[in-house]
Amino acid sequence: MKISKKSQYGLRSLVYLAQRDKEFSSLRMVSEAENIPFDYLEKIFSKLEKGGLLKSKKGSQGGYTLSKSAAKIKVGQVLRILEGEINLVDCIGPKKCSRRSNCLTITAWDKIQKSLQKTIDSITLKSLID
Amino acid sequence: MKISKKSQYGLRSLVYLAQRDKEFSSLRMVSEAENIPFDYLEKIFSKLEKGGLLKSKKGSQGGYTLSKSAAKIKVGQVLRILEGEINLVDCIGPKKCSRRSNCLTITAWDKIQKSLQKTIDSITLKSLID
DNA sequence: TTAAACACCGACCATTATGGTCGGTATTAC
DNA sequence: GTAATACCGACCATAATGGTCGGTGTTTAA
Numbered sequence: 001m002k003i004s005k006k007s008q009y010g011l012r013s014l015v016y017l018a019q020r021d022k023e024f025s026s027l028r029m030v031s032e033a034e035n036i037p038f039d040y041l042e043k044i045f046s047k048l049e050k051g052g053l054l055k056s057k058k059g060s061q062g063g064y065t066l067s068k069s070a071a072k073i074k075v076g077q078v079l080r081i082l083e084g085e086i087n088l089v090d091c092i093g094p095k096k097c098s099r100r101s102n103c104l105t106i107t108a109w110d111k112i113q114k115s116l117q118k119t120i121d122s123i124t125l126k127s128l129i130d
Numbered sequence: 131m132k133i134s135k136k137s138q139y140g141l142r143s144l145v146y147l148a149q150r151d152k153e154f155s156s157l158r159m160v161s162e163a164e165n166i167p168f169d170y171l172e173k174i175f176s177k178l179e180k181g182g183l184l185k186s187k188k189g190s191q192g193g194y195t196l197s198k199s200a201a202k203i204k205v206g207q208v209l210r211i212l213e214g215e216i217n218l219v220d221c222i223g224p225k226k227c228s229r230r231s232n233c234l235t236i237t238a239w240d241k242i243q244k245s246l247q248k249t250i251d252s253i254t255l256k257s258l259i260d
Numbered sequence: 261t262t263a264a265a266c267a268c269c270g271a272c273c274a275t276t277a278t279g280g281t282c283g284g285t286a287t288t289a290c
Numbered sequence: 291g292t293a294a295t296a297c298c299g300a301c302c303a304t305a306a307t308g309g310t311c312g313g314t315g316t317t318t319a320a
Binding site for chain 2: 004075104
Binding site: 026027028042043045046049056057058059060061062063064 | 292293294295296297298
């Protein structure tokens with residue numbers, strides 16, 4: 001029931017980039033500005049890029065920038081990319097649970113899960129920098 | 131971003147007890163009925179008792195039962211007892227964060243946290259067994 | 261009064277996830 | 291050609307999780 005440092009670092013970085021609009025920032029810059037371990041940030045950005053939120057430019061003067069407007073990026077996407085598909089509980093989602101049919105707790109987890117999804121998808125990067 | 135097995139086991143057990151109203155069920159019974167490792171369940175019940183949700187009776191024919199009506203027990207309480215105070219992110223809550231003043235992500239975590247709290251406190255044990 | 265059924269407790273342990281580091285390669289601008 | 295960068299896989303220490311074990315004290319019922 002925690003949000004990992006990975007996600008915290010990730011969101012912080014994205015906010016940083018959102019504030020710099022479409023200009024490219026190097027890992028080094030973000031890492032120093034946001035005080036995030038360089039090597040770790042690299043892994044995070046790699047995920048975010050594969051997830052479609054970042055665009056990169058290689059070589060000297062290269063770096064990263066948002067792949068789309070901050071208004072179109074939702075915290076939910078960030079979390080899903082970094083944490084993986086969010087299933088608060090195994091019985092929800094792909095993994096079936098044998099007791100599922102007569103398990104009364106699923107109702108609860110399901111409500112919580114749905115509410116959480118709704119919340120995280122209601123927050124855009126843009127709303128954070130305003 | 132997961133709900134621990136501890137909490138899942140905990141809630142399942144509480145629902146089980148809620149269905150048996152005020153009668154005492156032994157660890158053995160709950161453990162077998164709900165298919166939860168006996169020794170582990172013991173630790174969970176111990177926490178729930180200290181947390182004020184369970185009442186116990188020692189000795190033969192002893193066991194556990196809810197300490198108050200199922201309508202008064204909320205999923206939020208269960209989670210807080212088993213997971214500890216829920217702070218999605220360290221910067222919220224007691225631990226101060228040096229960059230807090232100029233960190234734009236706190237807004238997001240705070241919203242998510244508040245929404246989560248609200249949701250889990252809106253679900254009672256009773257609502258689950260109906 | 262004894263034995264069984266139970267709650268209660270602290271210590272231990274294996275596995276996994278997390279957060280982080282390292283060494284090296286490929287690419288680009290100057 | 292050199293410096294600055296992205297990119298990648300392997301490695302690793304620490305902590306959290308889920309679970310087990312051995313033993314103690316209490317109560318009931320035979």
